[in-house]
Amino acid sequence: MGWYNKRLAKSIWVFHVSASPCNNCDIEILDLLTPRYDLERFGIKLVGSIRHADVLLVSGIFNQKVGPRVQQIYQQAPKPCFVVGIGTCPASGCCFKDSYNISKNIKDIIPINLYIPGCPPKPENMIAGIVKLVEVLNA
Amino acid sequence: MRPEYLFYLLVFPGLLFTGTLGLVVGCVDRKVSARFQFRVGPPFLQNFNDFFKLLGKETIITKEAVASLFISAPFIAFSMIVLVSAMIGTAMFFGVSFGGDVIVVMYLLMLYSVMVILGGACTGNVYSSIGAGREIKLLLADELAFILVLLVPIVKSGYVLSLDGILAAQQDGLFIGSASGIIAFIVGILCIQAKMTLTPFDIPEAETEIVDGPFMEYSGPPLAFWKLSHLMMWVTFPFLLILLFWGGFNLSGLGILWAILKYLLIVVVMIIIKNTNPRVRIDTALNFFWKYATPLALIALILAVLGA
Numbered sequence A: 001m002g003w004y005n006k007r008l009a010k011s012i013w014v015f016h017v018s019a020s021p022c023n024n025c026d027i028e029i030l031d032l033l034t035p036r037y038d039l040e041r042f043g044i045k046l047v048g049s050i051r052h053a054d055v056l057l058v059s060g061i062f063n064q065k066v067g068p069r070v071q072q073i074y075q076q077a078p079k080p081c082f083v084v085g086i087g088t089c090p091a092s093g094c095c096f097k098d099s100y101n102i103s104k105n106i107k108d109i110i111p112i113n114l115y116i117p118g119c120p121p122k123p124e125n126m127i128a129g130i131v132k133l134v135e136v137l138n139a
Numbered sequence B: 001m002r003p004e005y006l007f008y009l010l011v012f013p014g015l016l017f018t019g020t021l022g023l024v025v026g027c028v029d030r031k032v033s034a035r036f037q038f039r040v041g042p043p044f045l046q047n048f049n050d051f052f053k054l055l056g057k058e059t060i061i062t063k064e065a066v067a068s069l070f071i072s073a074p075f076i077a078f079s080m081i082v083l084v085s086a087m088i089g090t091a092m093f094f095g096v097s098f099g100g101d102v103i104v105v106m107y108l109l110m111l112y113s114v115m116v117i118l119g120g121a122c123t124g125n126v127y128s129s130i131g132a133g134r135e136i137k138l139l140l141a142d143e144l145a146f147i148l149v150l151l152v153p154i155v156k157s158g159y160v161l162s163l164d165g166i167l168a169a170q171q172d173g174l175f176i177g178s179a180s181g182i183i184a185f186i187v188g189i190l191c192i193q194a195k196m197t198l199t200p201f202d203i204p205e206a207e208t209e210i211v212d213g214p215f216m217e218y219s220g221p222p223l224a225f226w227k228l229s230h231l232m233m234w235v236t237f238p239f240l241l242i243l244l245f246w247g248g249f250n251l252s253g254l255g256i257l258w259a260i261l262k263y264l265l266i267v268v269v270m271i272i273i274k275n276t277n278p279r280v281r282i283d284t285a286l287n288f289f290w291k292y293a294t295p296l297a298l299i300a301l302i303l304a305v306l307g308a
Helices: A002-010 A024-032 A066-076 A088-092 A123-138 B003-010 B015-036 B046-055 B067-094 B101-121 B126-156 B163-169 B179-195 B221-245 B255-276 B282-306
Strands: A013-018 A055-059 A082-086 A114-116
Touching (some): A024 A123, A055 A088, A082 A088, A082 A123, A114 A123, B015 B067, B015 B221, B067 B163, B067 B221, B101 B221, B126 B179, B126 B221, B163 B221
Parallel strands (some): A013 A055
């Protein structure tokens, strides 16, 4: 599968899932996709439909309402499909970790392959994270 | 059937040539579009990576979809485009053609749109259905103008209904040099823009409103073939226009350079129109085609009948 993984690494289509975020990470993700950072250089493209996606950019804590829906979206994505958790929230819950309404085990909802911590992470940071994913695929 | 027809269909003007050239020209499109937005743009072979990546993805068939139609629509549409490009290519490069193939080309190009409509409407998704409905409206808008445009070279060549006959009639004067020819050519470029659903007329697959419209539920190889046949239209339609109005290609000596220049000129004009116009509403598109483009094409046809 080495040859195929190289193709996949060069053409990552991302789909943006916001799982009850505070919206800062979403603004940074939108920044990431502007002409200034020009992710199309790496073949990365934002797609509107989950059926076309290779990578899900998930931001936010998963509260109890949105958790099952994120799981549904993950099941609708064609495999191979990777999940990137943007921000500190998917990694540790950030300042919301003691809230009454968050899902306790994010790992049971979807398998997150890569965390990009930061509150919110800068676009440069996200590019560095995606490049790590590309390196893993190319290895 | 003679064996070289298989070669025509599968290798030279058909599948392999058009597919490769389409993927390359798709890269040109993305690169030029990127330069319009002051970006660097994707690497040059990006579309090949996209295509092979999609071939390896999982194909999901939704529960509500009519599975047979859902799967067969992209492949039928793809074979339509392969057939059209093979017909245009053989007439242009080898002079092989049969009587009435202009009509067959019209039919097959319309069948592509019909397959988009069927494939989009059978997925059971609301956005796909909206996209399919819009595709029907766009087809109603541009089809008449497109047929009138195709009639102009037929009339000017003395009512010849074959592609190589039209090509032969242009030996003593290109059709684009006449008044009717140039009007029909310009209307033709606008019709192509709508037939390929490029940006001012990308109403059926408006990414930001109805998320790729008819293609929304497609994933994996069927999506790859939708994308491929869409990119192959970057070859088919400009070749058709060059054949009908601009005297085809002369592939001897410096003629190759001139051929590439002709082809790139049409492609770049289409990319410029695509990048400098916002998406129009469906009623604006209908207005545009029925009030301006179709009458212009009709004027061109009348001029052609009168001999101008």
